[in-house]
Amino acid sequence: MRKTLERFRYHILVFLAVLGPGFITAMVDNDSGGIYTYSAAGAKYGYLPLWTLLPITVVLIITQEMCSRMGAVTGKGLSDLIREEFGLRITFLLMALLVLANFTNVMAEFAGVASSLEIFGISRYISVPLAAIGVWLLVVKGNYTSVEKVFLFASVIYVTYIISGILVKPDWKSAAINSVRPILMLDSGYIYMLIGMVGTTIAPWMQFYLQSAVVEKGITAKDYAASRLEVTVGCIMTNVIAFFIIVACAGAIWSVAPRDINDASEAALGLKPFGQYAVLLFSAGLLNASIFAASILPLSTAYSVCEGLGFEAGVNRRMSEAPVFYFLYTSLIVVGAGVVLIPGFPLVRMILLSQVANGVLLPFILIFMVILINKRELMGDWVNPRWFNLASWATVVIMIGLTLALVGITIRGGAS
C-alpha cells in the first residue's frame, strides 16, 4: 500500500515537472466550450467533422508556437507588441473585440458550471454565484498558483473520453476515412459548427495568455527549444482528446439518432459505457474545466487590455493602484456570471455561440501576429519560416471565408 502510494507520488511529481505555459494552455483549451462543441459536433454529424482535426492541430501548433516564440524573443506580451507596433487606435479596437469575445467565453464557463451541477438538481442560482465569488477570491486574495496544479491534475478526467471512445465500439473504419477526407457542405449548421470547432481550439484569448505566460516564466530565446516541444505536445494532446470526444459522441449518440445537444445529461451520453457513472464523470470533468478556465480567462483578459492600453495591472497591486484592471476583471466575472442567471438562458446554445465568436475574431488576431512575427527588427533571426506564413495566411483566408459564408447563408435563410 505504502509502496503504491509512493509510486503515485512520484508520478505526480513527474507530471508536475513537465508543466509549463504550453501544457497549461493546452489543458485549458478543452474548457466547457471545447467539451460542448466537440460533443455537439459528434452527436449531430457523427464522424464527419473528424477531418478538421488534422488541419486544426497543425494551425494550433503554428499559432501557439508563434506566440511562445514572440514571448521568448521579445520578452513582451502580445498586446504590448500590438500597441508598440500598430498604435493606440488599432490596439483599442482589438482589445474591445477581445473583451467582447472573452466576455462570451467567461459566460460559457459559468454556463458550464451551471449545467454541470444542474444534473444533480443544484440550482444555477446557487452554483453560479458561489463559483463567481470563489474564483474572484481565489485569484485576488488566494494562492492561485498552488490551486492551478489541482486543476491540472483533475484534467486527467479527460482520459475517460478515450476509454469511452474505445468502449462504445465506434465504426473505426468510418472514423479513419473521415479523419482524412474533407467534406464541405454549404449548410449553415455545418459551417457554424466548423467555425466553432476552430474557434474553441484556437481561441484568440489563448494566444494572449500563452505569450504572457511565456514572458512571465522568463523563458528566453536561448532555452526556447524545450518550450517549443512542450507547446507541440500540448497541442497534439488537446486534439487527441477532441478526437475521442467526437468519436465517443458519434458512437453513443449519433449512431442511434443524430441530434442536437441541449443540456448536460444529453452530452453525458458520450460517456455511456461508464453506465451510472457517466453523468458523474461528465459533470466532474465539465465543472473542473469550467472553473479552471474561469480562473484564467477574466484575469488574462484584464491583463491583456491593461497592458495594451497602458494601465497598471496585476493582482499584487492594490485596487487603488490599478483601478481599471480590477474593474475590468470584476465586471467580466460579475456580468459573465450574471447573464447565465437570466431566467430561460439557453446554456448550451450560448456556450456554442461563444466558440463561434472566437472563430470569427481569430483571423484578425492572426493577421497581427503574422505581421509582428515577420518584423526583423523585433524578431531578428527568429522571424517566421515561409511555410508558417503560408499556413497562417491560409487559415486567415479560410476563417474569413467561413464567416462570410455563414453570414451569407444566415441572411439568405432569414430572407426566404
Add this chain to the structure above:
Amino acid sequence: MLELSGAGAFSMADNLLYFTELLSMPVLDLKGRRIGRAKDAALVPREHAARIDRFLVGGGDTWLTVRFDQIRSITLDRGIQLSDEQLLPYHDDEYMLRIGRDLLDQQIIDVTGRKVVRVTDVTMGIHHDGQRDILTVLEVDIGVRSIFRRLFQGVLPWRWVRRIEHRIPPNSIRWEFANVVEPDPLRRLRLNISYEKLEDMHPADLADIVEDLAPAEREAIFDSIDSEAAADALTEVEDPKMQASILESLEPEKAADIVEEMAPDEAADILSEMQEESSGEILDEMDSEPKIDVQELLEFEEDTAGGLMNTEYVVLHDNATVTDAMAALKGNEELLESLNTLFLIDEEERLTAAIPLARLFLARGDGRLKELASETLIQVTVDETQDRVTEFFDKYNLLTLPVVDDEGKLAGVITADDIISILRQK
C-alpha cells in the same frame, strides 16, 4: 480659456499643444501655400533636452525636415507657418528622438512615480521668443484622458475634444522625470540618454521597475548604471532565474563588477543559478578577495545553513576589549548598516561567544567583551537544513545566527533578512 495666439511671450508655457494635435497639422510656406502636413516631431537631446528641434513634414513622396528656427508661428487654427523655405529632405538622423516613432506608445520609466508607464500622448508648451514660436516638451501623458484624445483627434473638431477631455482627470509625468528606455547602447549615447536618475532610487523600487521591462531593456539599465546601484537592485530582484539571466546577458567584466559589490551569499545564490560556463567567466573576472568568499559559499548545498550564510561579519579575539571592538567597527564601516552582532573566537578560530552590538553602548572602554556575551551561544553547523535554521530563528527570536564548520570554526552568519526571503518564496 483656450487662448491660442502667439502673444504673452514671457511665461514659459502660455499655450499647450498636444502631440496628437500637432500630427497632420498643415505646414504653410511664406506665401501661405500648404506644402504638406506634420508627420512627426523630434528632439535633438544633445542640443536641448526638451525643445522640439525638427519637424518632419510629409508632402509628396518625400519627407522634409523643418528646423525649429525656420518656423514663424504654430497655431491650432492656422497650422505651422514657416519663416524660411530652404528645407532639406528628411533622411534618417540617428541624433533625433522622434516623438511619434520613439516615444508614443512605448514604455518609459516614471522616475518619481517609480514605475514603468506607456506613453499615450505628449504635452508641449508653445512660447514665443520674439521671433518665432517654440515648442517645448512639458509632460508625457498616460491614462484615460490622453487615450480619449488619441481616439477622437481627427474624428471630432479639436475644440470639442479639448472641451470633453477636460472632464477627465489628467495623468501626466513631467518630462524631466521621464526616463526613456533604449536598448541600443550606441543610440543611447547619441540621444544622450542616461540612467543616472535611477541610481538614486531605492534599490527595491528599481528592482520592481526592472522586473516590468523586457530583457533587452533590463540589460540596458544594468549595463549603464554604476555597479553599486546595480548590485543593490539585482539583490532586490525577486526571481532567482531573472537575476541569473540579467547577469548572463551582461559582459563578464561588468557582471563581475556587480557581483563584487554584492553580499557574497547573494552573489553565490545567483551564480549557482547560472550555467557553470557563464558563472566561471564571471568568477574569472573578479578580484581575488571577493572571489574567494563567493567560491567558498558556492561549495555548499543551496538549502543548507552553508548555502544560506554570508561571510560579512565582524570577529574579534576572545580577550578583546570594548575599545578593540570600536576600532574593529571603524575598519568595517560598510557593514554597519545591517550589523547587529559581534563574534569572538579563540586561538583555534573556534567560535566562543556572540555579543549583541547594543550592549557596547553600556560598557566601559576597558571592559572585556566576553562579559557582554549572550548567555547561551546559539549556533548551527554548515550542513544544517534550511527548515531547522528557520525554526531556530523563530524559536530564539534571532536576528543573526552564526554558522560553524565541523571543527567549530566560524564559517559565516545567517541574518533575518535571508530567512524572510525564504519564507516569502514558500
